[in-house]
Amino acid sequence: MFNAEKPSLEELPSSAQLIRSTVIAAVGAVVILVTVVLPAEYGVDPTGVGRALGLAEMGEIKQELQREAEEDAQQHSAITAPSLADILSELFVSKAHAEEVWRDTVVFTLAPGASAEIKMVMAEGDVADYVWTAEGGRINFDLHAHGGGQSVTYDKGRGKTEGDGSISAPFPGEHGWFWRNRDKQDVTITLQVRGSYSEIKETY
Amino acid sequence: MPLVLLTALVLSAGQALAHAVTAGDAGYIQEIWGVNLIPFTYLGAKHMVTGYDHILFLLGVVFFLYKMKDVAIYVSLFAIGHSVTMLAGVWFGWGVNAYIIDAIIGLSVVYKALDNLGAYQRWFGFQPNTKAATLIFGLFHGTGLATKILDYDIPEEGLLPNLLAFNVGVEIGQILALAVILIVMGYWRRSPSFFRQAYTANVVMMSLGFMLMGFQITGYFVAV
Numbered sequence: 001m002f003n004a005e006k007p008s009l010e011e012l013p014s015s016a017q018l019i020r021s022t023v024i025a026a027v028g029a030v031v032i033l034v035t036v037v038l039p040a041e042y043g044v045d046p047t048g049v050g051r052a053l054g055l056a057e058m059g060e061i062k063q064e065l066q067r068e069a070e071e072d073a074q075q076h077s078a079i080t081a082p083s084l085a086d087i088l089s090e091l092f093v094s095k096a097h098a099e100e101v102w103r104d105t106v107v108f109t110l111a112p113g114a115s116a117e118i119k120m121v122m123a124e125g126d127v128a129d130y131v132w133t134a135e136g137g138r139i140n141f142d143l144h145a146h147g148g149g150q151s152v153t154y155d156k157g158r159g160k161t162e163g164d165g166s167i168s169a170p171f172p173g174e175h176g177w178f179w180r181n182r183d184k185q186d187v188t189i190t191l192q193v194r195g196s197y198s199e200i201k202e203t204y
Numbered sequence: 205m206p207l208v209l210l211t212a213l214v215l216s217a218g219q220a221l222a223h224a225v226t227a228g229d230a231g232y233i234q235e236i237w238g239v240n241l242i243p244f245t246y247l248g249a250k251h252m253v254t255g256y257d258h259i260l261f262l263l264g265v266v267f268f269l270y271k272m273k274d275v276a277i278y279v280s281l282f283a284i285g286h287s288v289t290m291l292a293g294v295w296f297g298w299g300v301n302a303y304i305i306d307a308i309i310g311l312s313v314v315y316k317a318l319d320n321l322g323a324y325q326r327w328f329g330f331q332p333n334t335k336a337a338t339l340i341f342g343l344f345h346g347t348g349l350a351t352k353i354l355d356y357d358i359p360e361e362g363l364l365p366n367l368l369a370f371n372v373g374v375e376i377g378q379i380l381a382l383a384v385i386l387i388v389m390g391y392w393r394r395s396p397s398f399f400r401q402a403y404t405a406n407v408v409m410m411s412l413g414f415m416l417m418g419f420q421i422t423g424y425f426v427a428v
Contacts, residue, residue, distance in 0.1 A: 003322040003331060004268030006399055011270045013390045021387045032380075040246050053242045061232045069225040140235055158359055159237030182235050 061182075102131075102192035104200055109188040110139070110181035116204045119176035120197035122169040128195030131164035135190070137183035147173015158182070166195075174201060230356050239362040241369040248373020251352065252381060257309045257416055258286075258345055259381050264316030264409055265338055266385060267402070270393070278338050279382060285342015286349060287371055293350025294358075294367055302351040303424035309348050310420060312341035313413030317406045349374065 013021070039050020043059030050056040106118055120128055122145075138159040145152050150171045157163065159182075169175050175197075181187045193200070226234055229247055236243075252258055265282060269275045293300070315337065318324065325331050358366055392398050 002268065002399075002402065003319055003325065003334070005270075007270045007393050009394075012393050015394065018387060018390045018394075021383075021390070025383060025387055036246060037250075040243070040250075053246075054240065055243060055246055058232050058243050058246070061235055062228060065225055065227040065231040065235075069227040069231075072225050138237070156234070158235060159361065180235070182237075 101194065103194040104192070106191045106193075106200065106202065107188065108202070108204065109136075109186050110179060111186055112181050112184055114204075115178065115180040116202070117176065117178050118191060119174035119201045119203075120193060120195075121173075121199045121201065122175045122197045123172045124169055126169045126196040127166060128169075128175070128193055128197050129164075129166045130191065130193045131162075132189055132191040133162045134160065135188045137181065137185050137187040139187050139189060140180045140182050142178040143167070143176070144178065145169065145171070145173050145175035147171050147175075176201075233356045233358055237359045237361050239365045241365060244366045244369035245373035245376065247356075248370035248375075249377035249380065250373075251349065251370075252374045252377025257306065257313065257348070258378075259385075260313045260409060260412055260416075261309070261316060261341065261345065262378065262382060263385055264313060264320060264406075266382065266389070267320050267406065275382070275386070278335065279378065281335055281338045282342040282345070283375055283378065285339045285344075286346030286374070289343045289346030290349040290353070290371060290374070291346075291367060293347050294353045295364075297354065298347065298350060299354075300347055300351055301424065302348070302355075303420045303427070305344060305348045305351060307417045307420035307424070308344045309341075310413050310416030310418075312344060313416060314410050315341070315413075317410035317413060320406045321403065321410075 035047050035049035036053070036055060038059070039045040039053070040055040040058045041062065043056055043063050045051050045056040045059070050059070108116055108118075110116060122128065138161055140158040141156065141160065141163070142153065143155040145154070145167075148171060150173070152170060154167050154175075155163075155165065167175060177191070179189060225231065229250075232243075233247075262279070262282065265278050266275050269278060292298070319332070319334060319337065353367070353370065392401075395401075
C-alpha cells in the first residue's frame with residue numbers, strides 16, 4: 001500500500017522541534033501580516049514598513065478603487081438627472097475661438113492622486129476628434145461612454161503624456177475621459193476637441 | 205453663501221465620477237506603470253498563498269516526503285516547471301483558455317493523490333517517474349499562472365523586471381505555504397494513526413481535484 005515508505009520516528013522532526021517551528025511560524029505570520037499584508041490590502045500601516053516598501057500605496061489605491069466601484073454601481077442603478085453642478089460646470093469650458101480647427105480647449109491641472117472627468121454630450125452617430133498633451137508628469141486615462149444603461153470603453157492608458165484620435169458614438173450619452181494623476185507631481189492636461197457634440201461637461 | 209454652496213455642489217459631483225472601475229489587484233496594476241519590484245513580489249506571493257489549486261498539488265507532492273533534501277528536490281522541480289511556462293506564457297502572450305488549464309491543474313491533484321496511494325503500481329504494475337510528473341505538472345501550473353497575469357494587464361513598460369519580481373514572489377509564497385504544510389504534516393506524521401489516515405486524506409485530496417476539474421470544465425461551457 002502507498003507509493004511511500006512508512007516513516008521511522010528518527011526521520012520525523014521531534015516534538016520540541018515542531019513546537020518551536022509553530023511558534024516561529026505564528027510570530028512570522030503576525031509580522032508579515034502587519035508589515036506587508038495589511039498595508040498592501042487595506043492601506044493600514046501601523047509600523048510604516050508598508051509605506052517604505054511601496055505597499056501602503058497599493059492598499060490605498062485598492063481601497064479607493066473599491067469605493068469608486070461601489071459608488072459607480074449606485075450611480076448607475078439610479079436614474080440621474082443633470083445636476084446644477086453639471087449645468088454650472090458648462091460655464092467653465094473655455095471656448096477657444098482663436099484656434100480655428102479645434103472647437104473647445106480644456107486646460108486643467110491635477111495634483112497627485114486627483115482625478116477629473118471631461119465628457120462630451122453626443123447623440124448616436126456623432127463623431128468627435130481630439131488631441132491632448134500632459135505636462136509636468138504622466139497621466140492615466142479611461143476614454144469611455146455611458147448613456148441609457150449602455151457603456152463602452154474606447155481607449156485606456158497609464159503613464160501617458162499625449163494622445164489623439166477620434167470617437168464615434170454608438171449610443172447617445174456622455175462620451176469622454178476619466179483622468180487620474182498617479183504621478184508624483186502636478187500634471188497639467190491640455191485637451192482639444194472638435195466635432196458634433198452638444199456640450200462639454202467637466203467634473204473635478 | 206451661494207458661492208460656497210456652488211463649490212460644495214461641484215465637489216460632491218467630483219466624488220461620484222463614473223467610469224468602468226476595475227477594483228482589487230488588477231485595478232491597482234492598471235493604475236501604475238514602470239518598475240514596481242516589491243508590489244509585484246507581494247502580488248506573486250499572494251497569488252501562490254491564496255491559490256488553493258497550487259497548494260493542494262504541493263501538499264500531494266510532499267505528503268510522503270520525510271527528508272528535507274527530497275522536499276527541496278521536488279519543490280525545486282515544481283518551481284522550475286511553473287516558472288518556465290509562467291514567464292514564457294506572459295512574455296509571448298499565450299492565449300490559453302484559463303478554464304482548460306485550470307482543469308488540467310485539477311487533474312494534477314487527482315494524479316498526485318493516486319500516485320501517493322500507489323494506484324499506478326497496483327493497476328499498471330509500474331511506477332511512473334514522480335520527479336518527471338512534478339516537473340511536467342509544474343509546466344501546466346505555470347501556464348495557469350500566466351493566464352492570470354495576462355488578465356492583470358501588466359503595462360509593457362517594466363514588464364520583464366515586474367514579471368521576474370512576480371516570479372520571485374510566487375517562490376516566496378510557495379516557501380511560506382510549504383513551511384506551514386510541513387509543520388502540520390510533522391505533527392500528523394508523529395501520530396500513530398498517520399499511515400491509516402493517509403489513505404483517506406489522499407482520497408479526499410483526489411476528490412478535491414475532481415471537484416476542481418468539474419468546476420473548471422463547467423465554467424468552460426457556462427461562464428460568459
